[in-house]
Amino acid sequence: MNKKILYILLFIFIGWNYFIYGQARFPKPEFDSGYNYPEYQITEPISPVWEYIDVAVLLIVLTLTTRFTLKTRSRKSIILISAFSLLYFGFFREGCICSIGSIQNIALTLFNDGYTLPLSVLLFFLIPILFTIGYGRQFCAGACPLGAIQELTGIYPVKLPKTVETILSTVPYIYLVLSILFAATDSHFIICKYDPYVGIFRLNGPSTIMIFGILLLVSGVFINRPYCRFLCPYGVILNWVSRFSGKHLTITPDICTNCRLCETSCPYEAIIPSDLLQEKESMVKSRKKFIIYLILLPIITVGGIFFLQMFSENLAMVNQKVRLAKELRLEKENEIKAISIDAVTFKESGSTLEQLFLEEQQILERFRKGTPWAGGFLGLSLGLALLLTTINRKRDEYKPDQGKCYSCGRCFEYCPIHLEKLELK
Amino acid sequence: MSEKNKYQNRRDFVKKVGKWAVALPIAYLGYELIQKTSAQEFVWQIDPYKCTQCGQCETNCVQTVSAVKCMHAYEMCGYCDLCSGYLRQGVKERNTGAELQLCPTSAINRSFIENPYFAYTIDEELCNGCGKCVKGCAAFGNSSLYLQIKHELCVNCNLCSIAQTCPAEAIQRVPNSKAYNLKDGYKPKES
Known part of the structure; x- marks a missing residue:
């Protein structure tokens, strides 16, 4: 009797296995001719050790770049180290993982419990920031493969009109905020998806991104570092950290003589001129402006909050599930047939519409919570940027703008004192 | 104290405060994140039991x-x-003719073993990951063909x-040590 139950249980167990593990409609044959199963063609993924070699290389490259920008002050060495980073991080390791993209992993980890952050990604996010606190944007100068490919191809610098430059330089803030919003809601990794250079590193990729990448690379010959200046979201973080960096690259190795020779040397508009030789706005006028912008600051911030909140449902359409739910709702209510591959798969999967709509609502709720923060941040940055334009500091020397300066060292050889010191050596 | 030095002191103070204002949140962020971090690396892999052979693997991979x-x-x-x-559905003959094959790139080799058995092997050089064979096998066969990401x-x-x-949300991050979801539990040899 007991045995019978056991057999039944065994039968159910085997049957269940067949039910789960595919349909064993035809029994496994027994070969008489001594046929052996062929070998699997399997290669294990590249060893995880490589990720830590990457971290080590990043550390070495950053240390060397710091030395080249602050101590030996050699543009040639900086170019060499960029070329190495381009070859190693770009063409050899094919651009993944990079610090720029790691922002999204960090956002995903902070707001989702299901995702475990690999240690190497965390290090890739933090190490460049730590170097920036200490020494300015060394990462942009020497370690970033995207920066390197643009630095090496930026041969004929052309200056953009100031208004165009200012308007375009707000794009990275929007890009940063959206990429964090989409990553935190587990919707999309837009930085990776629209990375223009990764296709070039891999010599392979979707045609639209390849075309975008090549166009950007060609335009970068004249408008230097277009991605860094007008798109890079990691640059926004480094920009703000770099403003408070302990040490930073200087144009001159000694006291500035205000010779004005370096004035036009920077293609990135990152040199703040000294005001010994030019007229300044009157103190009263700039104070008035300061007060107006200070009052405007909270207004712009609140405006940003409400502005982006209005678009929370539109932004949520980036999420695949929200799109699917919308399509199926249209089908249900207006009888427009849902024919997308997602909808077809959903119908075959046997999950219920209620479940999907519930999930959709949860995702929408996260967007509703996230967008005010995103909008507030955008408004606050805009307000602060306006406020900072009114602060007139007395300057008696030509200095790099610590936020914008990529520590590329282009200005070194324009400085007569630097050249003199080189000759003395 | 000269005027310049007076400004310099103020600037240094602002810089110091700013530095701490930047460093502290980043240190806190690092502390928060380290608790959700593992030394494990992850790779992408298809769960063959979730896969619906929709054909997007062929077209959506960044590799051409x-x-x-x-x-x-x-x-299996x-x-x-x-x-x-x-073979395509409804074919009259059963041989290796290209017009009879389901695979658009003729990546499946058919070889005779013994009556009535035939062996099928995949030529991965030719396979484009479209999953047409997988769909065919799942519909009428033992479902022994399945898609995997080759690392x-x-x-x-x-x-x-x-x-x-x-x-179908079939592609997920899996730990580097278990990089394949093999249907018959085949364990690759340690190298």
Whole structure:
């Protein structure tokens, strides 16, 4: 009797296995001719050790770049180290993982419990920031493969009109905020998806991104570092950290003589001129402006909050599930047939519409919570940027703008004192 | 104290405060994140039991010939003469003619073993990961053909672009040590 139950249980167990593990409609044959199963063609993924070699290389490259920008002050060495980073991080390791993209992993980890952050990604996010606190944007100068490919191809610098430059330089803030919003809601990794250079590193990729990448690379010959200046979201973080960096690259190795020779040397508009030789706005006028912008600051911030909140449902359409739910709702209510591959798969999967709509609502709720923060941040940055334009500091020397300066060292050889010191050596 | 020095002191103070204002949140962020961190690395892989063979693996991979390839669980295969993964539906003949094959790139080799069994192997050089054979095999056969991401081809993007569009959410991050979801539990030899 007991045995019978056991057999039944065994039968159910085997049957269940067949039910789960595919349909064993035809029994496994027994070969008489001594046929052996062929070998699997399997290669294990590249060893995880490589990720830590990457971290080590990043550390070495950053240390060397710091030395080249602050101590030996050699543009040639900086170019060499960029070329190495381009070859190693770009063409050899094919651009993944990079610090720029790691922002999204960090956002995903902070707001989702299901995702475990690999240690190497965390290090890739933090190490460049730590170097920036200490020494300015060394990462942009020497370690970033995207920066390197643009630095090496930026041969004929052309200056953009100031208004165009200012308007375009707000794009990275929007890009940063959206990429964090989409990553935190587990919707999309837009930085990776629209990375223009990764296709070039891999010599392979979707045609639209390849075309975008090549166009950007060609335009970068004249408008230097277009991605860094007008798109890079990691640059926004480094920009703000770099403003408070302990040490930073200087144009001159000694006291500035205000010779004005370096004035036009920077293609990135990152040199703040000294005001010994030019007229300044009157103190009263700039104070008035300061007060107006200070009052405007909270207004712009609140405006940003409400502005982006209005678009929370539109932004949520980036999420695949929200799109699917919308399509199926249209089908249900207006009888427009849902024919997308997602909808077809959903119908075959046997999950219920209620479940999907519930999930959709949860995702929408996260967007509703996230967008005010995103909008507030955008408004606050805009307000602060306006406020900072009114602060007139007395300057008696030509200095790099610590936020914008990529520590590329282009200005070194324009400085007569630097050249003199080189000759003395 | 000269005027310049007075300003310099103020500037230094602002810089110091700013530095701490930047460093402290980053230190806190690092502390928060380290608790959710593991030394384990992850790679992308298809769960063959979730896969619906929609065909997006062929077109959505960043590699122009997709890193997704068809694999064959030999120990599950029925070794049928009339293979629904190899032959188009409703064909009258059963031979290796290209017009009879389901595979658009003729990546499946059919070889005779003994009556009535035929062996099917995949030529991964030719396979484009479209999953037509997988669908055929799942519909009428033992479901021994299935799709997997081959790690020698995969560049391990931060977010797999097939995973982003996969309608069945079949592509997920798996630990580096268990990089394949093999249907018949085959363990690759340690190298």
